[in-house]
Amino acid sequence: MITMKEFVLITFFSLSNSVTNFMPNLSVLDVNVASWSSIGGWKPNSLIFIRNKACSSAKYFLGISWNLVMVALKAPKTSCPILPGVYKTTGIDMKEFQNHNFPKVYFYGKYKLSIKIKDINKKVLSCGVLEFSLVRPWEKLI
Numbered sequence: 001m002i003t004m005k006e007f008v009l010i011t012f013f014s015l016s017n018s019v020t021n022f023m024p025n026l027s028v029l030d031v032n033v034a035s036w037s038s039i040g041g042w043k044p045n046s047l048i049f050i051r052n053k054a055c056s057s058a059k060y061f062l063g064i065s066w067n068l069v070m071v072a073l074k075a076p077k078t079s080c081p082i083l084p085g086v087y088k089t090t091g092i093d094m095k096e097f098q099n100h101n102f103p104k105v106y107f108y109g110k111y112k113l114s115i116k117i118k119d120i121n122k123k124v125l126s127c128g129v130l131e132f133s134l135v136r137p138w139e140k141l142i
Contacts, residue, residue: 027125028118029054031061036110046111047103054117055080064099068092108134 033047051057059066059080070078073087110133117126 027054028052028120028122029057029061030116030118032114032116034112034114035107036112042112047106055082061101063101065097068096106134108136108139 029049029051031047031049032044034042034044035046037043049061062069067078069092072089072092074089075087076083076085111131113130113132115128115130116124118124
């Protein structure tokens with residue numbers, strides 16, 4: 001079983017910009033994926049995704065997997081906006097995390113996903129970073 005542990009999700013679901021909503025639809029979702037260069041170092045902008053209505057955009061981006069994440073985080077509801085609070089999980093089975101709207105085919109390699117939630121004035125309200133590798137079917141992670 002492949003598991004994504006809580007430290008990845010806590011960075012994304014930790015900050016609130018208001019008393020009533022964690023991620024209101026007035027904010028902007030900014031996703032940037034950097035790839036590891038063959039000569040070393042991160043090359044940004046391998047994939048860029050910037051959309052208004054952060055919560056609805058995240059829900060669209062995750063597709064059916066949105067419900068998996070909300071259940072794993074024990075969120076009180078799955079609709080937007082996400083209520084403020086502390087959300088933790090002991091892990092998510094990544095094999096169940098396949099019904100999403102990310103590109104299904106992509107180049108193999110090492111990547112760094114940066115997620116920022118910004119207000120309408122471009123001020124960062126929350127952020128998170130996730131490093132991952134895409135491997136060919138016959139390769140094994142070290």
